[in-house]
Amino acid sequence: MPGPYVGGCVCGALRYEFITEPTTVYICHCTECQKVSSSAFGMSVRVSADDFNITQGESKSVETVADSGRTKNGLFCPECGTRICSKPAVGDLVIVKAGTLDNPNWFKPIAHIWTRSAQSWFPFADGLPKFEQAPENIDELSRLWITYATGAGQS
Numbered sequence: 513m514p515g516p517y518v519g520g521c522v523c524g525a526l527r528y529e530f531i532t533e534p535t536t537v538y539i540c541h542c543t544e545c546q547k548v549s550s551s552a553f554g555m556s557v558r559v560s561a562d563d564f565n566i567t568q569g570e571s572k573s574v575e576t577v578a579d580s581g582r583t584k585n586g587l588f589c590p591e592c593g594t595r596i597c598s599k600p601a602v603g604d605l606v607i608v609k610a611g612t613l614d615n616p617n618w619f620k621p622i623a624h625i626w627t628r629s630a631q632s633w634f635p636f637a638d639g640l641p642k643f644e645q646a647p648e649n650i651d652e653l654s655r656l657w658i659t660y661a662t663g664a665g666q667s
């Protein structure tokens with residue numbers, strides 16, 4: 513499905529969009545994603561920072577230290593507290609939180625990362641590649657995206 517891809521926070525004050533296809537989509541089991549989602553994992557949609565725009569409302573930003581030790585800025589709605597995305601300190605990227613998309617079925621993940629902190633009940637029944645931590649080379653997830661996107665029913 514072609515863009516624009518749109519989404520926003522729970523209360524509706526903050527809205528965003530991006531036009532082009534993400535460069536990868538994955539499940540993150542790091543402890544920060546567990547806290548931010550207040551659930552078992554986060555689903556990350558990686559898009560180019562140039563392509564990501566807040567179309568309504570003002571986001572607030574909070575800096576956190578990821579499990580990798582790197583800092584990143586999380587953008588959230590000051591009214592309802594939903595985190596819509598984060599901006600890593602390295603790379604011109606925005607990591608959109610897939611659950612905030614108007615249609616979370618737009619994208620399917622291609623890997624699991626930070627599985628060492630995955631909740632112990634999680635079944636990993638999908639056969640996707642798993643990484644104990646984040647892959648050393650961030651392009652690895654983009655490579656998997658290209659591999660799985662062909663023939664995985666993504667359009």
Ligand SMILES: [Zn+2]
Pocket residue numbers: 521522523524525526589590591592593594
């Ligand atoms: Zn909100």
Ligand SMILES: [Zn+2]
Pocket residue numbers: 540541542543544545546554626
């Ligand atoms: Zn994470």
